[in-house]
Structures are given as C-alpha cells and as structure tokens.
Amino acid sequence: MNVKGLVRAVLTKLAGGAVMVWVVASFTFFLVHALPGSPGKVAYESYLSQGLSPDEAMAKVAVIYGYTSQDPLATQYVNYVSDLLHGNLGLSISYSGVPVSQVIGNALPWTLIPILSGLLISFAIGTTAGVVAAVKRSSRWGGALSLSASLIAGIPSFVLAILLTTVFHTQLGWLPYGETNDPWVDSGWSAAYIGSVAYYAILPVATYVLISYGGWMLSMRSSVASVLGDDFILASELRGITPGTRLRYIGRNAILPLFTTLAIACGYLFGGAILIENAFNYPGLGRLLLQSIGSRDYPLMTGAFLIITIAVVLANIIADLLYSVIDPRVRR
Structure with missing residues (x-):
C-alpha cells in the first residue's frame, strides 16, 4: 500500500469512527433525557433545595448545560453537539461545578x-x-x-x-x-x-x-x-x-x-x-461513571460514557490499521 492509499484508508476509518461516536453520543443524550426527570430539571430542583431562588437556580442550570429545561429538546440537542465539537463536556453537578473534562482527566490515568x-x-x-x-x-x-x-x-x-x-x-x-x-x-x-x-x-x-x-x-x-x-x-x-x-x-x-x-x-x-x-x-473512569449514575450527575455521566465510547472506537481503528502493517498479505 502506497502512502496516498494509506492516508486515504486512515482518513476513511477516522471518518467512520467519528460518525460512530456521534451516533453513540446522540443516543446517550436522548436516553438520558428519556429518564424520569430531565437533567436540567434535576439540577434545577437540586439548587432550589440548597436555598437558591428560582431565577438563581435557572441561571445556574443554564451555565452548566448551556440551556434550561424549558428549552425545546431539539435546541438542547443542538447546544449539546455544539459544546462537544468545542471540547466542552459541561460542568459536573456532584463536583460543585468543576468541568467534566477536569474530573475525567483526573480519573483517566x-x-x-x-x-x-x-x-x-x-x-x-x-x-x-x-x-x-x-x-x-x-x-x-x-x-x-x-x-x-x-x-x-x-x-x-x-x-x-x-x-x-x-x-x-x-x-x-x-x-x-x-x-x-x-x-x-x-x-x-x-x-x-x-x-x-x-x-x-x-x-x-x-x-x-x-x-x-x-x-x-x-x-x-x-x-x-x-x-x-x-x-x-x-x-x-x-x-x-x-x-x-x-x-x-x-x-x-x-x-x-x-x-x-x-x-x-x-x-x-x-x-x-x-x-x-x-x-x-x-x-478510575468506570467507578466515576457508576457514581455519576447514582448521583444523577448527567453531564459527568454522558462525558464518561463518551470517553469510553471513543476508547472502544479508537481501539477498533488501531486494530484494523495494525493488522495491515504487520501482515503484508493484507496490504496487497
């Protein structure tokens, strides 16, 4: 396989992997929102229980999710995908507003x-x-x-x-x-x-x-x-x-x-x-995911699940590319 063909194969597999990650991320988003009590509503009620006024609680929810529970689901989904494309996984509720990427980064090693x-x-x-x-x-x-x-x-x-x-x-x-x-x-x-x-x-x-x-x-x-x-x-x-x-x-x-x-x-x-x-x-990341489910920390839950999905997709891509490198018969 020449260099041009190798680059084309890598780009094709990466594009397929990106589509798979998007599908899983979308499925996770709609699955979470299908659970009893939307993520925004859960966070809103949590802030109310802490003594915040309705307006203050709504403002905090908007900061964490980039939307409120009153927004249409389509608007919430567009904002969610936009945040993912910018590398923003949101803020963790159970970790008092710490960025999800930071929480996952600490657990990943x-x-x-x-x-x-x-x-x-x-x-x-x-x-x-x-x-x-x-x-x-x-x-x-x-x-x-x-x-x-x-x-x-x-x-x-x-x-x-x-x-x-x-x-x-x-x-x-x-x-x-x-x-x-x-x-x-x-x-x-x-x-x-x-x-x-x-x-x-x-x-x-x-x-x-x-x-x-x-x-x-x-x-x-x-x-x-x-x-x-x-x-x-x-x-x-x-x-x-x-x-x-x-x-x-x-x-x-x-x-x-x-x-x-x-x-x-x-x-x-x-x-x-x-x-x-x-x-x-x-x-580690697995225990973090389990804790996020128990605490209903939806941003952390979707972020941890997304990282696990990316790891699985990348592992499959690397497996395909690795086999073509170590076995000349596959290259031909």
Whole structure:
C-alpha cells in the first residue's frame, strides 16, 4: 500500500469512527433525557433545595448545560453537539461545578495504567501458554493449561475481584485495597511514589490479567493448531530445523490474528472497568461513571460514557490499521 492509499484508508476509518461516536453520543443524550426527570430539571430542583431562588437556580442550570429545561429538546440537542465539537463536556453537578473534562482527566490515568498493564501482561502469558498447550496438547502440561484457561475464562470479573480481595487483602493482609498509593508518600515522578502506585495497583492489574488470560491462551492454542498443518511448517521440518526455530516460525505466524484482538480487547476492558473498579473502590473512569449514575450527575455521566465510547472506537481503528502493517498479505 502506497502512502496516498494509506492516508486515504486512515482518513476513511477516522471518518467512520467519528460518525460512530456521534451516533453513540446522540443516543446517550436522548436516553438520558428519556429518564424520569430531565437533567436540567434535576439540577434545577437540586439548587432550589440548597436555598437558591428560582431565577438563581435557572441561571445556574443554564451555565452548566448551556440551556434550561424549558428549552425545546431539539435546541438542547443542538447546544449539546455544539459544546462537544468545542471540547466542552459541561460542568459536573456532584463536583460543585468543576468541568467534566477536569474530573475525567483526573480519573483517566487510574483506568489506563491498570488496563494497559494487565492487558500486556495477560497477552504475553496467554500467548506463550497457548503455544505450549498446542505443541504439547497430548501431554499433561497441555491439558492442564487448557483446563486452567477454560475455568478462568468462565469466572465473571467482579467475582475474581472479590476472591482476590478476600484472599490477599482480608485473609492474608499482603496487598492494599481501596487506595491508589500510600498517603504518606508525596506524589510526583519519584521512585517511591511510582513504587507505591504499582504496589497499590497489584490487585486491579491481577484481575485484568486473569480475566484476559483465558481468552488469549485459548485463541493462541487454536491459532497454533491451524498453523501446524501449513505447508511451510512441514517443509521446514523436512529441512531439519531445530525445535526452537520451529517454535519461532509457528509463534510468529499464529500470533498475527491476535494482534487485532489485542487492540479490541483494550476497548472491551474499558467497559469492564466499571465492575472491577467498583469492587476495588479504585478511583478510575468506570467507578466515576457508576457514581455519576447514582448521583444523577448527567453531564459527568454522558462525558464518561463518551470517553469510553471513543476508547472502544479508537481501539477498533488501531486494530484494523495494525493488522495491515504487520501482515503484508493484507496490504496487497
């Protein structure tokens, strides 16, 4: 694929992704407004309960949303889309008027770091175990690895989180729970702070690793099994290659389809972060979304959901582009 074709493909996929984000954002807007009590009305009643006059409450609602509950729904939607195009996600009600973008920005690193760490670790372990399980499928090792992957893949993420917390925090007391770092360590790019963050993230990261491991292992085992029957493997064996070289041939070709799934899995874990972060009381984007639903903080709810949607769409775009880069057959 030449440079011009590559640019065209990237722009096409980005345009399709933008349309998808717009569709989801629009659906979220109308879904929220279909709930009992419109967002503007909820905020208006909240300000009245705080002792503000009707005019003052209406003015505050207009500042937060850019419209009042008395405006037609079409006008509210146009203002909402206009604000999104300008990067304005509104002001959070439960955070006393703090911009939603700032609230999400503070929570986003605590979702990205555990998800990316858990995803990469589980990918490395799962693909390696998948190769061993496929090559040694007639041995006890192959059967044990396949059984472990099947069992772990069937356990819901929040159940794993509860089990890990019960065993390693409540019973053994080895690992911390409910915080992001040691409160006695000053925040910053110091070794002490980074080590504290890593230590406090062990349980969430371990949960992401376990819920992803089974899928990677089983997928890699199936991919390796299909590659084992290819002609180039038979030809290389007839030439007398070493077992190590044979494994590299198999692994490099079998892992290609999984690279696409790797990016998609990142977006999938963003959605699953809601249950995991709530189980660990971890202040990430998923828990923020859950709190916004409970407090009926509609600007924060739609903003958090929009960010998760963008992450999923971008993950799919990256997966498509990545596969065309790593596999020359797709480029041709």
